[in-house]
Structure formats: C-alpha cells, structure tokens
Amino acid sequence: MRRSLLAVAALLGAWGAREEDWPDEDLWYTVRIADAPVGSLHTTVSHDGGRYLSTEAMHVLVHRGDDLSEMQFQTDFIEYDEASKPASLPRAIETSYVQEFAKQQIKMLCRFREGEIELTSHNGEQTHVTVAPLETTEWAARLQSRRQFKQGCLAGAEAIKYRTVRPELGPKVVDVTSMRVGRESLLVDGVDTPVTVWDVAIAGVPVNMSEVYPDEGAHRCERLYQMRMQMPFGDLRATISNRAEAEAAAVHVEGRVLPELVYAMFVPLSKRIESVNEAYEVRVRVTLRDALQKLELPTAGYQAVAPEARAGADDAGPPRVIVTVNVEAPSKATAAELADAAFTSPSAMVDSSDTFLQKLAASVASPRGAKGKRRAGAAGVGAGAGGGGPSDLEVALALRDLVYEHIETKDLTTAFASASEVARTKAGDCTEHAVLLAALLRCRQIPARVCHGLVYVERYDEETERGGHAVAVTPDGHVHADGADIDESAVRAQFGWHMWTQALVNGHWMDLDATLHVPYNVGHILVGTSSMADVEGHYEHMGMAGLIGNLDMELLYQRYEPSS
Structure with missing residues (x-):
C-alpha cells in the first residue's frame, strides 16, 4: 500500500519545467485535487557563473485514512549554460530530490x-x-529540454x-x-487567456499527464500555466x-475536505475468500x-499469470489476465536473478550493512517456529539444510516472525x-x-x-462505506482499522495496495509478509518487485501508477485441501 503512495508521491514532483539565455523565474502555483485546494508548487530558475539552477518545490495536504498527512517534495537541477560547458563533461552537473512525508525525510543527490x-542517498541517519x-x-x-520543447512548440510541431x-x-x-x-x-489573474494543451508521456510512467502553455504573448510556449494529472482520488x-x-x-483549515489516498485506492472483489489464511490456492480474474493500456503482471514467487483466452467480440474488450496464487508452487529464480x-x-x-541490523539478524540463531497453526508461505520450498545449522528456509521464517513482533506500532x-x-x-x-525483513535476510546472506x-x-463500515488499511490483519483474517468489532453481515471483500518481501531460498522465490500473523497467504x-537499489529511484514502482483506480477483480476459484 505504502509503495503505491510512494508512486503517487513521485508523480506529484514530476512536472514543471522544460535556453537561449533562459530568463530567471519565480513562479507559484495553487494545487487542487477534485477542485479542492490542497497545496502549493513553487518553481524557480536562476543563472550564476555559467550555471543554471532550477528548482521545483511542492507542499501538499491530504488524508490517509482518518489522519491528516503533510507531504513536501523538492527537486533541484544544476546545469551548465551553453557557453560554459566543458567539452568532456555532460551538460548536467547535479540533480537532487528531497521528500518529507509524515516527518520522515529522504534525500537523493x-x-x-x-x-x-555518483548517487548519494540519505534516509534518516544513514547515507x-x-x-x-x-x-x-x-x-x-x-532547461536544455525546456528549450527543445519551446523551439518545437514555436515551430508548430505536433509532437x-x-x-x-x-x-x-x-x-x-x-x-x-x-x-x-x-x-x-484558462483563467489567469482573472483574465481568460488563450492556451495550448499538450499531453505528456514519460516512458515507463503509465499516468495521464497534460501541460498547458500560453498561446500568445511574451511567454508563449515557454511558461507552464497549468499541469494536469488524472488520479484515482480526483x-x-x-x-x-x-x-x-x-x-x-498549503495550510490546514478546520473543516476543509481533503482527498483521501488510502481507502480511495481499494479494489473490491466479486466475493469473499472464505478463509484466506487456510487456503492453498486461489484464482482471480x-x-x-x-x-488502451497494457496489463502486465509478473509470474514470480507463489504467483502465476496467464492471459485469458477470449474469442469473437469479447476479444476486443479490456485487457485481463488470470492470476493464480498457489503456496505449494513457488517459482524458480532465473539465472540472472x-x-x-x-x-x-x-x-x-x-541498509543491511548497519551494525544494529546485523546484531538483530544474528539474534535468530535457531528456528523459532512459524507463527500461526499452518505453514502458509513455506510450502513448496525445500529445507536445504547444510552444515548442521538452521536452513535458509528456517532462518527466513524466523526472521519474518521477528519483524512481525519487533514492529510494535503498526500504523500509517x-x-x-x-x-x-x-x-x-x-x-x-x-x-x-x-x-526491514529484506535487510535482515540480506544480513544473513539470503537474497x-x-x-x-x-x-x-x-x-x-456501513456509515462511511470505507475499507480499512492493510497493516493490522488479525488472526480472524479481518483488518480492524479502528479496533471495532465487525458485523459479519456487513463485511465486504476488497484488495488494498501493499508491500511485502520475497526471499530467495534454494533457488526459489518465497513470499513472506511480515504484517500478517502467518508467514503468507493466498490473498x-x-x-512488481524491486531490489530497492539506490540507482532505481522510484522508477521500478511506477508501473503500478496506471493500475490504481483502474482494476476490476473477480474471484474464480479457491482450494483448501493440499494437492497431494
């Protein structure tokens, strides 16, 4: 779920800005979602000593569940002007990205x-x-790319x-x-102003974005007047x-209605999975x-994906696949993996090199036994013990249990x-x-x-018609967002955006979810997957952006007996 927010957060910083001698700028924008004011965007351009510095800083207020969240993003780009660039060096000198969300800060230079x-990443106390x-x-x-856009726009280019x-x-x-x-x-300073609208596509970022520029005057094709983005919450x-x-x-006002970024992203399921922690296999359309978009889900871990065969007129319908999750059939890792x-x-x-993490991982010296009454999440992965000590499988399950217990405050x-x-x-x-689980596994040399x-x-919730969040799943299989008892007749099945971990054990990718009281379940x-390497940034997670608010799911099959 949180990485879906991270995907949204990355997109919120992705606009603004496209040299002649580029003029200095100091521009302010009001940010609205579903026509409600939620924050500000501030962009600047300055030139000094043969270098340009351009910045984009955004400050946005939203709701996550019932909690008010404050998000701030800033990107900086330093580059040479045309006359100053050394022949052997790239035009760009450095870029940086700073994100503050719920009092947590990430910096990348x-x-x-x-x-x-050279990429320097700073998260909390670690660099x-x-x-x-x-x-x-x-x-x-x-700014070089902005100049390319301006030249094409003034020349009348369509693309x-x-x-x-x-x-x-x-x-x-x-x-x-x-x-x-x-x-x-477009209404600018109270005046109807002629503008041109451009659809903007960034490769690998499946989100509909548009930019609006003045169609006449001194800033024609140069100054961004408006950015538009289609989001599931407005x-x-x-x-x-x-x-x-x-x-x-960007200042909170009591009573202001702000967009909600968690419940709004939930995907209803056609019917309930009766006992999600007890099932061996489910099949979902x-x-x-x-x-017009592609639907590409991976076969990895306990998941297998196949296109659904269709014929006739139905073949022209929206893309759809059959997803089978079978905890008895983990996928083999490729040679590259x-x-x-x-x-x-x-x-x-x-940051598995951290000494505190290494000590925590080393505290699991012997198998502690998986949580719950079943082995959900361990099926299909051989023990592979060697040297008389605990196997990688036993260590992986024990580390998952450790994380489940170690994180005491489970909230947003x-x-x-x-x-x-x-x-x-x-x-x-x-x-x-x-x-945390990925880091502890790496501390124990488990990929x-x-x-x-x-x-x-x-x-x-019958009154609000909202679902809960996927971080506090209790032994009965329900998510209690507020700790209240649930009327079984009012329960609705749904999927929420989420993150978990895969461990490479004996040549197979094994799914492990440290938020659950069992190692894993078919739900x-x-x-997508990510090594979370610094050079990836947020790019590997952007594929989900086009899926948020764009999915329908139907439960086709569920199995509660082992295959043999």
Missing part, C-alpha cells in the same frame, strides 16, 4: 561526471553512496520528443513525448497563481478498465523509513515491514527483494 554518476555508468546516448538537462533525467525517478534517463492536443482558454491540477494564494492552500548482486547488497532503504504515521530506522523506532506500516501489489482485506496480487 546525483552528481554527473565524465563517464559515470549510502553508489557509483554507476553514465548514460552514453545523448540526453538533455532540465516533441526528448530524453532527460527526472530527479524524482532516480538517475535513469527517460524518454518524454509531448503531443499537441488542442487550444482552450483530477490533480497545479495552476499558476500567486504566492499568497498558493501558500494559503484481473481486468484493466482502460482498454541468481547472479544479481543487488539482492544481497545494502542500499539506502535496505511512518513514511518510507529505512530498515535501520524501523529497527530502532519499532514503528511502521507495510513498507517498513517489507524493507531478498521487496514486492509491491495488493493484499486481500475484509473491512466494511496477494503481485504487481
């Missing part, structure tokens, strides 16, 4: 050098430095393409395409305004409502904390459970990665 990049090869194909720095780096997505170079879609008028728009108005929108050092190496989020007040922070604070939701997707939950739909 990327320095571009000849032939390589991690990674050096990676620099993209060799031609790409544009931020403008360029390659650039988005700091909020990490150091990966991405392809960006702007398509002219039409003209309209269309988001940042419209040029003034500082006073923008800053006022997943349908993507948008027929077996050789991938990212699954055993520390990163800023999964922590955001994107590193594993070492979680180990010390003992607080967090599914994201924190997932990264591990983090999963993002959906988890089955049962919670229904999971995997959307």
